[in-house]
Every structure is written in structure tokens, then in C-alpha cells.
């Protein structure tokens with residue numbers, strides 16, 4: 001089988017999101033067959049490591065070629081318009097901002113669980129708490145270690161649950177009120193991104209401060225976002241503010257990966273039934289109205305808060321390994337998968353232009 005035959009064969013592999021096969025979409029960067037014909041090396045334009053849909057694409061490619069080659073060697077790369085020198089975070093493949101219009105809707109909770117969940121899938125993940133006004137990520141994951149400085153004045157971020165952490169709280173203390181204006185925020189953000197040894201990351205999750213003000217704009221202008229996750233509760237006030245956040249991202253041409261609805265129904269531990277304390281469906285309705293993906297709903301569950309205070313993110317509970325049912329953890333896992341899949345859509349669309 002030669003290279004042209006391989007390409008022909010790969011027409012059988014569909015992209016689950018873009019509605020065509022990977023060859024027609026231009027997602028096969030290169031094909032190389034070894035001289036002895038035993039090995040085929042393929043570079044695919046995939047950009048969301050460990051996302052279920054891209055994992056499926058890779059598995060389908062292997063499946064199509066398994067009979068023809070002893071070894072199918074796959075690699076993934078999305079060609080970048082920028083050289084390494086020009087990139088703000090050259091080692092980071094994707095930056096995902098978690099945003100909300102209104103405070104207290106669970107943005108940090110979603111950011112922490114998203115980071116831990118991506119890491120649990122196998123990805124290399126960093127979590128950057130850019131909530132300059134109320135940085136609480138270190139408490140949420142019970143980070144017991146502070147960052148270390150190296151001789152050449154770079155910072156080594158501590159790690160928790162396989163996630164590299166950086167937070168304003170490490171610099172200013174969690175209880176000190178911070179009143180910073182745009183330029184100062186820009187400076188601190190630049191330092192926290194450039195002077196921190198993030199290493200190679202598949203995903204950096206960014207916990208933005210709530211709202212649509214100065215700081216959020218500074219972040220949008222400073223960091224190369226792949227896309228944003230907008231968190232809301234089902235309440236009208238929260239949904240109205242989430243709509244403003246969507247408008248802000250729209251104005252700055254930032255992709256929205258989708259809308260997550262937090263505190264969607266209260267699962268009562270005593271009676272076992274679900275109560276809609278903040279109403280229901282607001283997040284999905286906003287997603288429908290604005291033509292954005294809906295990422296899923298997370299119930300109001302005392303476990304989530306306990307996880308937030310005690311350190312272990314709920315997304316790491318239950319599941320196949322522990323063998324225990326945990327619907328809230330499952331809801332977070334679904335959200336993580338949807339976010340990763342949508343990162344893949346954004347990245348592959350960049351290549352295909354569709």
C-alpha cells in the first residue's frame with residue numbers, strides 16, 4: 001500500500017463533528033510509508049489531546065490500516081500561523097477560559113473540576129487562577145505547597161491532582177483585598193504566564209474573575225485563548241449576565257466552547273428527589289438562543305461544596321475505577337468531555353475553514 005492508497009483508505013474515517021471524512025476536510029497532514037512497507041507514519045491535524053472525539057478519529061485511522069501495516073505511527077499537530085518566538089505560551093496547546101457574568105455561580109468550581117477532569121483523562125494540565133479579586137483555587141484544591149523560585153527567577157508551579165497550579169493567591173494572600181487596575185493586571189498576568197515554568201501542557205484552564213470589566217478584557221488581550229466556557233445558574237439574573245459575557249467574547253472574536261449550567265436542581269440527600277431551587281433550563285435556553293453548544297448541567301449538591309472546601313474535586317469521585325455511582329461526578333465528567341470535544345472542533349475548524 002503506497003501513500004496515495006493510504007489516503008484513499010482514510011476517506012472511510014468520518015469526523016464526528018464536522019460532517020465529512022478526514023481526507024476531504026484536509027485533516028491528514030502527511031503520510032509516509034517505510035521502504036519495507038511495514039510501517040506507516042501519519043500526521044493528523046488534531047488539536048485536543050485526549051478528547052473523546054479525537055481519540056475516536058485516531059482509533060478509526062488505526063483500525064482502517066491495521067490489516068495493511070505492522071505498525072501505524074500517529075502524531076498530531078495543528079499548523080500555527082505564528083513562529084515559536086511570537087507565541088505567548090509556546091508550550092501550551094490550548095488555553096480555556098472559564099468565565100461568568102455574575103459572581104458566585106460556581107465558576108471556580110467548574111474551572112477546578114475541568115482541570116482535574118482533563119488531567120484524569122490523561123492530559124497534561126495547568127490551572128491558572130486569574131481571578132485577581134477573589135483567588136480561591138489554592139484553597140479549593142488544598143494546595144499545601146507554595147511555588148518555588150529558581151536561580152534564574154522563574155517560578156515552578158506546585159502540582160495537585162496532576163495539575164500545575166498558579167494563582168494570584170500565592171502572591172498576595174487569599175484574604176488581602178486587591179484593587180488593581182488594567183495595566184497592573186496586565187503586568188502581573190504577563191509575569192504569571194511568562195515567568196512560570198509551565199512546561200508542555202495540553203490544556204491550561206484559566207479561572208477568570210466574574211463579570212465583563214477591565215480585567216477580563218486585559219486577559220482576552222494578553223493571552224491566546226482557544227475558547228471560553230461560560231458558567232451560569234438557571235436564574236434569570238445569572239443568565240442575563242452570562243449573555244453579557246457572551247457578547248464580550250463575541251466582540252473580541254473569542255470562541256465560546258459552550259455554556260454550563262451550575263446548580264441545576266438540588267439533589268436532596270434525605271428524600272432522594274430533585275428540587276429546582278434556582279429554576280431550571282436557563283443555561284440550555286441561553287445556549288439555544290445564542291446558537292452556542294450546551295455543555296451540561298451540574299446539580300446543586302453538598303458534595304460539590306465539600307469537595308471545594310476539602311480539596312478533592314468531585315470529578316475525581318466515583319466512576320469506573322472506584323466502582324461507585326456518583327451522578328454529580330458523572331455530570332462533571334460529561335462536561336469535561338464536551339469541553340475537550342469542542343476544543344477539538346475549534347482547532348480542526350481552523351485547519352478546514354469549515
Ligand SMILES: Nc1ncnc2c1ncn2[C@@H]1O[C@H](COP(=O)(O)OP(=O)(O)OP(=O)(O)O)[C@@H](O)[C@H]1O
Pocket residue numbers: 100102103104105106107108109110131134136209210262263298299300301302303304305306308309
Ligand atoms: N453545584 C454546586 N453544588 C453545591 N455547591 C456549589 C456548587 N457549585 C459551587 N458551589 C459552592 O458555591 C460557592 C461559590 O462557588 P465558586 O467559588 O466556584 O463560585 P465563583 O463563581 O467562582 O465565585 P466568584 O464570583 O467568587 O469567583 C463555593 O462555596 C462552592 O463550593
